Every structure is written in structure tokens, then in C-alpha cells.
Amino acid sequence: IYALLTGAASSSSLKHRPKIDLQKCINLKRLSLCAACKWTSLDNIQPAAAHLSTLIIPSQTLLIDASFISLCEAAPLLEHVDISCCVQLTDVSIITMSERCHQLWNVNLSSLPRVTDKGIYALLTGAASSSSLKHRPKIDLQK
Numbered sequence: 406i407y408a409l410l411t412g413a414a415s416s417s418s419l420k421h422r423p424k425i426d427l428q429k430c431i432n433l434k435r436l437s438l439c440a441a442c443k444w445t446s447l448d449n450i451q452p453a454a455a456h457l458s459t460l461i462i463p464s465q466t467l468l469i470d471a472s473f474i475s476l477c478e479a480a481p482l483l484e485h486v487d488i489s490c491c492v493q494l495t496d497v498s499i500i501t502m503s504e505r506c507h508q509l510w511n512v513n514l515s516s517l518p519r520v521t522d523k524g525i526y527a528l529l530t531g532a533a534s535s536s537s538l539k540h541r542p543k544i545d546l547q548k
Contacts, residue, residue, distance in 0.1 A: 427453035440464035440490075447476045454480035458508070464490040474501045481505055487513040489545070499524030503531030513545040 427433065430453040438444060438461070445467040457480040462468070468491050477483070477498070483506040488494060499520055502509070504527075512528065514520055528544065 429453075432456055435459040435461075437461035438465065443467050445469070446472045448472060451476055451479040456482060458482050459485040461485070461487040462491065463487050463513070466490065466492050469493045470495055470498045473498045477502045477505045482508050484508045485511045488517070489513045489515040490517075492516070492518055495519040496521055496524035496527070500527040500531075503528040507531075509542045511543050515545050515547045 427450055433453040434456055436450065436457060436459065440463045444462070444465050447462075447468070454476060460476070460480065460483055465488075468488075470493070473488070473491070473494055474497065478501070483502075486502065486506075486509065488498075494517055496519070499514065500523075502512075509528075514525070525544065525546070528542065
């Protein structure tokens, strides 16, 4: 699976990225997608997201709010999230992540031009109001 998700299996004969069915990966805890692979949707990951604690998907420039929001709704146990350089994501994604993922403690939001103070504030205040969260998340905003 790693080779297919990261593009390590890419060759001139592989014209389309195969569809990966993760429905039977019920204990998936960490997912890291290669920055070189450009994903427009994370829908095929959602069935396996219930136990996901780490999501590293930097530079997914085609990823939009609707897909990220659906993943956040399916992955309430997220602790570490790197969505740096996912330039299509907006405050809506960050607000939803803050409302749905109460275990967050390390979030990389660097180089997200469509995320404003409103999204950052929601992440900080949402985390602060969560009774299950022991501390505020570390948020990386460096460009």
C-alpha cells in the first residue's frame, strides 16, 4: 500500500493511480501521503479513519475543504495533523477540525494562504473548551 499511496510504484506504464480500498484497515493509526502525489479527495481513507491519530498530508494542492472536512468528521482521534501547503483549504476546514478532533496537540498549518485569524482562533478556543483536551495544541504557522 505504501508504494501505491506515495507514488513509489510509479512507472511510465502506470497511467492512473490505483484506487486503494482501506475499508478493512480498521486499525490504521498513522497516514502519511507523499507530497509529490496530488490527491483531490480523501474519500477512500474515511472508512479506515476511526482510529487515525496521525495525518501527514503536506502539499496536497488539489485538496479542497469538503474532502478534508469529511475526513475530520470520520477521524475524531486525530492528534498530529500536517496540512502545510494544502493551499485550497480555508477557515472552514480548520474550524471543523477544531470542532471534531478534540485530541489535537500538534498541527502544522504553515503556508495556508486561505486560513485567517478566524480559523486559528477557532482552533485555539475549540481546543481550550474541550473537556477531553489536556493542553492547547502546538500550532506551526511558519511559511
